[in-house]
Amino acid sequence: MAEGMDVSEGCRLPVLRRNQDNEDEWPLAEILSVKDISGRKLFYVHYIDFNKRLDEWVTQERLDLKRVQGPRKEAKTPTKNGLPGSRPGSPDRDTRKSLELALPVAPASGKSLPGPAVPAGPAPGPPVPPVPPVPVQITLRFHLPKESEAEPPPPGAQRPTKRKLEVVSPATPVPAATETSPASVFPQNGSTRRAAAAQPGRKRKSTCLGTDEELTALPVLYLCEFCLKYGHSLRCLQRHLTKCDLRHPPGNEIYRKGTISFFEIDGRKNKSYSQNLCLLAKCFLDHKTLYYDTDPFLFYVMTEYDCKGFHIVGYFSKEKESTEDYNVACILTLPPYQRRGYGKLLIEFSYELSKVEGKTGTPEKPLSDLGLLSYRSYWSQTILEILMGLKAEGGERPQITINEISEITSIKKEDVISTLQYLNLINYYKGQYILTLSEDIVEGHERAMLKRVLRIDAKCLHFTPKDWSKRGKW
Numbered sequence: 341m342a343e344g345m346d347v348s349e350g351c352r353l354p355v356l357r358r359n360q361d362n363e364d365e366w367p368l369a370e371i372l373s374v375k376d377i378s379g380r381k382l383f384y385v386h387y388i389d390f391n392k393r394l395d396e397w398v399t400q401e402r403l404d405l406k407r408v409q410g411p412r413k414e415a416k417t418p419t420k421n422g423l424p425g426s427r428p429g430s431p432d433r434d435t436r437k438s439l440e441l442a443l444p445v446a447p448a449s450g451k452s453l454p455g456p457a458v459p460a461g462p463a464p465g466p467p468v469p470p471v472p473p474v475p476v477q478i479t480l481r482f483h484l485p486k487e488s489e490a491e492p493p494p495p496g497a498q499r500p501t502k503r504k505l506e507v508v509s510p511a512t513p514v515p516a517a518t519e520t521s522p523a524s525v526f527p528q529n530g531s532t533r534r535a536a537a538a539q540p541g542r543k544r545k546s547t548c549l550g551t552d553e554e555l556t557a558l559p560v561l562y563l564c565e566f567c568l569k570y571g572h573s574l575r576c577l578q579r580h581l582t583k584c585d586l587r588h589p590p591g592n593e594i595y596r597k598g599t600i601s602f603f604e605i606d607g608r609k610n611k612s613y614s615q616n617l618c619l620l621a622k623c624f625l626d627h628k629t630l631y632y633d634t635d636p637f638l639f640y641v642m643t644e645y646d647c648k649g650f651h652i653v654g655y656f657s658k659e660k661e662s663t664e665d666y667n668v669a670c671i672l673t674l675p676p677y678q679r680r681g682y683g684k685l686l687i688e689f690s691y692e693l694s695k696v697e698g699k700t701g702t703p704e705k706p707l708s709d710l711g712l713l714s715y716r717s718y719w720s721q722t723i724l725e726i727l728m729g730l731k732a733e734g735g736e737r738p739q740i741t742i743n744e745i746s747e748i749t750s751i752k753k754e755d756v757i758s759t760l761q762y763l764n765l766i767n768y769y770k771g772q773y774i775l776t777l778s779e780d781i782v783e784g785h786e787r788a789m790l791k792r793v794l795r796i797d798a799k800c801l802h803f804t805p806k807d808w809s810k811r812g813k814w
Contacts, residue, residue, distance in 0.1 A: 347371055347383065347403065350411025354404040355385050357394075366404060393710070565651055568616035587649030589613065589641045595689070597800040599645045600653075602689060604803070607634030607657075614639055617655060621672045636660055637669065640693075642686060644677075653677045656686050660808040665752060667694045667701025671711075681794040687718045688796045694750035695798075697805040702752040719759040721792070722749050724785045727777065 347353070354366035372395070373384040383403065386395045562577040563570035566586040571577050590613050591605035607614040614634035639657045643650035656671035668690050673683045694701035703715055726745055730738040746753045760766055765775045 347374070347405065347408060348411065349374060352388070352409040352412075353407055355387070355398055356402040356404075357387070391709070563616075563620070566649060568613060568620055568652075570616070570619075588643065589650065589652065591639075591641075594803045595796075595801050597797050600685070600794070601643045601645060601650055603641045603643065603650075605639040605641060607637040607639060611635075617641070618670075621655075621670060624672060624675065625670070640686075640689065642682065642689070653682050654686055656690055658690070660806075664705075665699065665701055666704045667691070667750075668703040671703070681792060683714055684718055684792065685794045685796065687715065691722075691750045692796050692798060692801060693803060693805075696801070696803050700746050700750050700752045702755055715755075716759060716762060719751060719755055720763060721785065721788055722751065723756060723759055724777070724781070725789070727775075728782065728785065 349371050351371045352368055353371075355369040356364060356366055359365050367390065368388045369385040370388060371383050372386055375382050375384075381400050382397050383400070384395065384397050386392060558572055561570055561572070562574055564577065564580055564584055564586075566588065567584055567590075569580060569584075571580060588601075589603040589605060590610045591603045593601055594604050595602035605614060605617075611634055614637070615632055617639060618632075618634065636659055637657045638660055639655055641655040642653045644653050645651075652674065654671070654673035654677065657669045658667055659669055668687075671683075671686055671690075673686065690703075691701060703711065707715065723745060726740075726748060730740060732738055742753055742756055745751070745756055749756075760775065763781070765777065765781070767774050767776055
């Protein structure tokens with residue numbers, strides 16, 4: 341197409357960006373939204389084959405207008421029942437199979453777990469050739485019934501909407517903003533967004549914040565790191581700090597070890613702080629749904645202590661009453677604290693609370709791509725830690741079941757099964773399923789655990805769960 345043509349939403353063209361080596365490159369990008377601020381055009385672009393967290397607002401100077409591709413009309417991805425859908429299901433959503441599972445342990449070289457006989461039914465499938473001997477081997481025996489077909493919803497019926505959970509993982513850095521721009525329109529839901537920087541005292545973080553129209557035009561938003569109130573200037577922040585008495589999040593401190601503390605905050609009792617916390621999370625989670633009704637939620641804020649107070653590191657929220665056993669609704673590690681193990685610490689703490697409550701838990705579904713990676717990493721390390729800790733007693737082979745793994749770790753049974761399948765540990769051998777741990781898996785797990793320095797100490801947790809179902813009002 342000719343240079344200077346009008347670029348609209350849906351067009352594709354090369355866009356200038358800097359890679360991790362600080363080198364210029366021109367990857368192909370799609371225009372998701374266009375806006376005009378004081379006669380200056382800005383374009384919200386998604387880089388093709390790049391993670392969506394790298395989406396950003398760019399100026400017209402960074403576009404290669406000589407190679408513009410027109411908008412394309414793509415057919416929606418078909419779903420299982422033939423109806424159009426936005427995307428195929430993720431592996432953990434597709435794996436919803438009930439198991440009757442027991443683990444017999446194999447020969448002297450490893451561990452196996454015998455279990456009850458397989459109920460009569462169709463053969464699970466053609467046998468796989470025998471696997472070679474490995475240092476650790478665990479045998480499973482179970483029956484996999486066919487997944488029942490879900491009935492399509494009646495015509496006109498709307499499916500219940502669910503919030504997408506996205507984890508800011510320590511292993512996944514948030515890209516720094518290459519430029520600051522004034523008010524902008526978020527391309528997917530039309531809410532007001534601003535690419536700028538938040539400066540909560542000690543740290544400065546690149547953000548995209550949905551807020552009041554007056555604040556959206558500001559390049560920097562200033563907020564108090566203790567009460568999370570925000571203002572439009574440094575002078576406003578300084579004036580607020582002279583009156584703010586908080587030096588820690590409001591609520592009860594339920595965990596402290598070293599400089600790490602966790603505070604439990606009731607969304608009904610501390611509504612203003614909870615709402616500001618959700619707005620702060622929205623700065624870094626593009627697909628987080630904002631709810632101003634925080635009453636049904638509890639917030640667990642992780643802080644790092646120094647002589648000036650308790651500084652927020654990250655948080656996760658959970659519903660007071662969840663019919664689907666969700667123990668996390670939204671989880672976030674702030675960018676200045678990423679790549680330091682705090683993300684896994686938040687996940688581990690959420691499961692530690694589930695252990696005290698005496699129930700299994702799972703993050704709210706569907707998981708985002710980064711959320712799935714972070715949780716799979718935690719699930720893999722936790723389950724492998726249990727399996728590798730099995731020891732033979734009295735010459736008998738050790739025994740364990742999937743239900744026992746779920747009870748020990750408080751990880752929901754479906755998540756245990758999907759993790760084993762993701763790690764490709766399950767094999768079919770001599771009429772039964774075996775779980776095989778190779779040398780590579782064992783060595784990789786040991787290396788990962790050496791790097792995982794931060795762990796939750798259950799002895800430092802002082803938490804009494806409440807039965808919210810018996811309360812007339814939260």
